Amino acid sequence: MVETASNSLLSSSTSDSSLSVQLHPLVLLTISDYITRHSVRQQEGPIIGAIIGQQNGRQITMEQAFQCKTKQDGDRIVVDDEWFAERLEQFKDVHKAPPLDLVAIFTLAPPSGPLPEHVPILQQLQHSYNDSLMLLLFHPQTILDGSLTGGKLPISIYETYYEPGSEGAEKGLQVDGWGMGRQLQMRFRQLPFEVETGEAEMIAVDFVAKGSGSATVQNSAAPPAKGKARAEENTTNDVQLSAEDEEVMSSLTAKYNAIKMLHQRINLIRAYLAELPPSYLTDASLPVGVSDPPLNHQLLRSISAMLARLPLLAPPTTQSSASTTIPATGIPQSSIATASNQEQSDVHLVSLLASITRSVAQAKEMGSKYSIVQKAKADKTHTGLMGRGSRGFDDYGADTDGHWATPTETPEFSGSL
Numbered sequence: 001m002v003e004t005a006s007n008s009l010l011s012s013s014t015s016d017s018s019l020s021v022q023l024h025p026l027v028l029l030t031i032s033d034y035i036t037r038h039s040v041r042q043q044e045g046p047i048i049g050a051i052i053g054q055q056n057g058r059q060i061t062m063e064q065a066f067q068c069k070t071k072q073d074g075d076r077i078v079v080d081d082e083w084f085a086e087r088l089e090q091f092k093d094v095h096k097a098p099p100l101d102l103v104a105i106f107t108l109a110p111p112s113g114p115l116p117e118h119v120p121i122l123q124q125l126q127h128s129y130n131d132s133l134m135l136l137l138f139h140p141q142t143i144l145d146g147s148l149t150g151g152k153l154p155i156s157i158y159e160t161y162y163e164p165g166s167e168g169a170e171k172g173l174q175v176d177g178w179g180m181g182r183q184l185q186m187r188f189r190q191l192p193f194e195v196e197t198g199e200a201e202m203i204a205v206d207f208v209a210k211g212s213g214s215a216t217v218q219n220s221a222a223p224p225a226k227g228k229a230r231a232e233e234n235t236t237n238d239v240q241l242s243a244e245d246e247e248v249m250s251s252l253t254a255k256y257n258a259i260k261m262l263h264q265r266i267n268l269i270r271a272y273l274a275e276l277p278p279s280y281l282t283d284a285s286l287p288v289g290v291s292d293p294p295l296n297h298q299l300l301r302s303i304s305a306m307l308a309r310l311p312l313l314a315p316p317t318t319q320s321s322a323s324t325t326i327p328a329t330g331i332p333q334s335s336i337a338t339a340s341n342q343e344q345s346d347v348h349l350v351s352l353l354a355s356i357t358r359s360v361a362q363a364k365e366m367g368s369k370y371s372i373v374q375k376a377k378a379d380k381t382h383t384g385l386m387g388r389g390s391r392g393f394d395d396y397g398a399d400t401d402g403h404w405a406t407p408t409e410t411p412e413f414s415g416s417l
Contacts, residue, residue, distance in 0.1 A: 007113040011161075011187040021134075021157055022061045022196040025205050027051055028153070030065040031106055031138055045070060046077055048121065050084070051104040051136060052091055060103055061196065062136070064095065068105070076120045081128070088129070104134035104157070111139045114158060114188050122160060122186065134159050135188065153195075158188040265306045272299055 031049065038047055048068045053061040066087060069080045088102060105125065109115055114135060126133045139154045148154060162184035197205070241249070 009116070009119070009186070009188050010113050011163075011189045018058055019159060019191055020059045021191050021193040022059070023155075023157075023193050024053075024061065024063045025195065025197055025201050027062050027065045027106075027136075028155075029205070030067075031136075031155075034067050035108075035138065035140070046107065046117075048077075048079070048105065048107045050088065050102055050125075051106055052088075052095065052100040053103045054098060054100060055103060055132075060134070062104060063100060064091065065106065066091065073120075077117060078120055078124050081124075084125075085128075102129045102133065104136050106136040106138060108140060109137040110141055111156075113137070113156070113190075119186050126160070132159070134191070157191045157193050159191050160186055160188055163187055262306070265302065268299070269303055269306075272296075272303070 034049060035047060037043075048070055049065055050068055051062045051065045053063045055061075068087075069083045070077050071080050092100065102125070105121065107118060107121075109118070114137065118135060122133060122135060135158045137156050137158070139156070142148050142154045164184060
């Protein structure tokens with residue numbers, strides 16, 4: 001692929017379709033993984049893949065991607081129709097809610113834009129699946145020469161459209177537009193895009209970032225021995241960290257980078273303020289200035305961005321109300337502190353209710369045991385009284401235990417003495 005100074009496939013007019021393209025990180029991860037495996041394994045053939053997403057009116061999302069199988073068709077490279085139809089149907093079956101469909105293809109290209117060999121593949125898939133198929137180009141050259149600045153991604157997205165072809169244009173890049181012999185040529189217009197991240201993608205990207213941050217290369221092959229010389233002892237001791245330790249290190253590294261960036265921004269503000277000329281607002285002896293100093297808009301935007309993020313570090317304070325917990329010092333609390341105190345109060349209240357419930361259950365159980373003991377005592381006393389009332393007397397006035405009856409208890413005798 002030879003990069004030309006001017007690309008005849010690009011349109012000279014700006015895009016008037018007002019398309020809004022949202023690119024998801026999983027697509028970038030898939031493209032990066034595909035290119036890495038293709039390079040490491042030294043595979044032959046072009047790098048071509050498909051991107052599926054949603055299209056709602058003028059808004060298009062690129063959410064998933066997969067590599068494509070290609071084949072040689074004469075002097076052109078096209079996608080294997082049977083394989084592609086089966087793979088696309090598999091992805092549609094997996095991603096049914098919400099339903100995803102083919103929206104673009106991706107491949108490699110120089111920064112100048114699309115190449116003529118990309119046109120047959122686009123025409124093939126547009127005819128079979130989507131007539132508004134887009135093209136995502138990855139530019140590896142910009143990474144190798146380090147020309148990327150400002151955190152830009154080495155990709156560009158193009159929309160396709162047809163316009164009447166010229167006589168000098170290559171006939172292989174033209175199609176019969178209306179079946180009337182009029183040739184139309186495919187043109188490309190670059191589209192702006194934004195990166196959109198979902199919750200599931202954030203988890204996946206965070207996992208990949210943690211894994212790549214702690215990845216190490218291990219050589220399984222041992223170095224060749226050097227005769228009968230004494231082997232040198234390996235003085236390096238590699239410590240195997242656990243998953244928890246790696247997570248802590250990753251968290252500390254992220255916090256260190258954030259604090260370092262904040263420190264740099266603060267130093268930038270101090271340097272900017274120190275270079276400002278003296279003002280009559282701070283020194284009354286100075287005359288009132290009629291002209292303002294020149295403004296550095298890029299620096300002011302950086303300062304504004306940092307100040308906009310400060311509320312995330314120090315949340316604004318809220319006035320204490322009757323429903324919130326008022327601190328003993330009388331200092332107004334932040335919204336996060338107030339919410340934390342409310343949740344803590346709710347937890348203590350639930351714990352207190354659980355303790356009261358247990359106490360009531362224990363008191364009820366104690367009352368049941370006490371009533372059982374009292375009933376047993378009453379039954380024992382009643383049984384003793386019934387046993388004493390059933391005793392009898394002998395013929396001489398003594399009872400069965402040998403005790404003489406009292407005069408009031410003397411039995412009556414029948415007959416005369």
